[in-house]
Amino acid sequence: MEFREIFPVFNKLSARQQELILNSLITKSVKKGEIIHSANEECSGLLIIKIGQLRAYILSDEGREITVYRLFDRDICLFSASCVIRSVQFDITVSAQKDTELYIIPAKIYKSITEESAAAANFTNELMADRFSEIMWLIEQIMWKSLDRRVAAFLLEETAVENTESLKITHEAIANHLGSSREVITRMLRYFQKEGLVKLSRGQITVTDAEGLRSLA
Amino acid sequence: MEFREIFPVFNKLSARQQELILNSLITKSVKKGEIIHSANEECSGLLIIKIGQLRAYILSDEGREITVYRLFDRDICLFSASCVIRSVQFDITVSAQKDTELYIIPAKIYKSITEESAAAANFTNELMADRFSEIMWLIEQIMWKSLDRRVAAFLLEETAVENTESLKITHEAIANHLGSSREVITRMLRYFQKEGLVKLSRGQITVTDAEGLRSLA
Numbered sequence: 001m002e003f004r005e006i007f008p009v010f011n012k013l014s015a016r017q018q019e020l021i022l023n024s025l026i027t028k029s030v031k032k033g034e035i036i037h038s039a040n041e042e043c044s045g046l047l048i049i050k051i052g053q054l055r056a057y058i059l060s061d062e063g064r065e066i067t068v069y070r071l072f073d074r075d076i077c078l079f080s081a082s083c084v085i086r087s088v089q090f091d092i093t094v095s096a097q098k099d100t101e102l103y104i105i106p107a108k109i110y111k112s113i114t115e116e117s118a119a120a121a122n123f124t125n126e127l128m129a130d131r132f133s134e135i136m137w138l139i140e141q142i143m144w145k146s147l148d149r150r151v152a153a154f155l156l157e158e159t160a161v162e163n164t165e166s167l168k169i170t171h172e173a174i175a176n177h178l179g180s181s182r183e184v185i186t187r188m189l190r191y192f193q194k195e196g197l198v199k200l201s202r203g204q205i206t207v208t209d210a211e212g213l214r215s216l217a
Numbered sequence: 218m219e220f221r222e223i224f225p226v227f228n229k230l231s232a233r234q235q236e237l238i239l240n241s242l243i244t245k246s247v248k249k250g251e252i253i254h255s256a257n258e259e260c261s262g263l264l265i266i267k268i269g270q271l272r273a274y275i276l277s278d279e280g281r282e283i284t285v286y287r288l289f290d291r292d293i294c295l296f297s298a299s300c301v302i303r304s305v306q307f308d309i310t311v312s313a314q315k316d317t318e319l320y321i322i323p324a325k326i327y328k329s330i331t332e333e334s335a336a337a338a339n340f341t342n343e344l345m346a347d348r349f350s351e352i353m354w355l356i357e358q359i360m361w362k363s364l365d366r367r368v369a370a371f372l373l374e375e376t377a378v379e380n381t382e383s384l385k386i387t388h389e390a391i392a393n394h395l396g397s398s399r400e401v402i403t404r405m406l407r408y409f410q411k412e413g414l415v416k417l418s419r420g421q422i423t424v425t426d427a428e429g430l431r432s433l434a
Contacts, residue, residue, distance in 0.1 A: 058353065060357070064361065066360055068356070085343065085346040086346070087347040088346045088349065114339060121341075124342055126304045127304075129304035131349075132304075132305065132307075132349055133307050139355065142356070143281075144281065
């Protein structure tokens with residue numbers, strides 16, 4: 001996949017800006033489970049996903065997690081370049097959920113280009129607004145949807161993303177996505193199993209009644 | 218107060234762009250309680266607060282509310298101009314919490330300027346990142362702070378904003394800020410009263426032990 005295709009604003013930049021990007025562009029492979037960006041690290045840059053899957057999440061003081069968004073093929077991770085935008089005052093961790101191939105535009109380069117190019121700055125706006133919309137959706141979910149509906153929605157999303165009814169995912173991982181605890185998720189999944197919605201086995205959750213989950217979600 | 222002072226990017230615009238803004242700038246007074254922007258209305262524009270107080274909140278299908286941020290003197294409301302940014306996919310309502318004096322830059326004008334000016338587009342970025350940071354803070358509060366701590370923090374914030382220990386605010390209003398219900402807030406406030414933290418009287422909550430609230434929050 002061509003870099004120009006997944007980074008659409010490229011064609012609106014000047015020849016000099018394009019050259020600057022191409023000369024500094026990093027290609028990187030990360031393994032599933034690897035942390036790509038965290039609060040303690042330096043601002044890595046704009047991550048552009050060729051292929052793979054990333055998860056951006058926040059951590060509580062007690063080590064609890066909640067996923068704020070996920071990124072798939074051709075998505076762009078802005079907050080790994082948070083130093084580009086002065087007013088970003090929160091810490092996000094980004095880890096790979098699958099083996100992932102990335103392009104990285106170093107933060108310094110991206111910053112210098114957005115400062116002079118309205119097209120690039122507006123592109124940053126669109127990226128941020130995309131994430132903002134997801135976060136607002138998340139708040140609505142947390143505030144106004146009970147956990148059973150959120151677990152049902154998450155299982156359906158996963159079967160769509162993974163394109164299989166049999167999910168290899170731990171109860172702990174689901175808890176970390178939804179900002180809950182393993183015990184609570186296990187209880188909920190057992191209840192789902194009793195209702196005939198899923199079948200639980202070691203390290204695997206099989207959706208047996210997608211329609212039922214959908215009407216719950 | 219000069220418009221140029223509260224809209225700092227103005228000085229970075231071209232003479233033509235400055236003229237465009239000054240010729241289209243609207244001055245508006247809104248009364249306490251008035252709704253300035255809502256999902257059903259057209260995109261009003263960039264709101265720049267001369268003096269006053271606004272509240273931006275989201276609504277559930279059942280009519281429950283939660284405040285996502287508040288705006289004070291010299292703050293700028295971006296999402297009332299959400300049509301400027303294509304990817305904004307959520308509805309926010311903005312209402313006046315006090316009588317408020319505003320400048321409004323019409324959305325169409327602001328859009329045309331951000332499209333051509335990197336300075337304006339980056340300014341929009343900073344505004345959005347500011348709000349984003351507040352929203353991330355809110356998620357952390359909702360996820361990882363119990364309601365007693367959130368109510369305590371809210372009362373302390375209010376006494377700071379209003380510069381008085383005696384708050385004229387209804388239990389319903391607090392519930393709408395925090396995404397809770399009136400009954401739950403009333404129960405919590407009565408518990409605070411029993412603990413000697415506040416004193417409740419008709420339409421008024423007096424903070425009697427700010428230190429105690431602080432250690433709770």
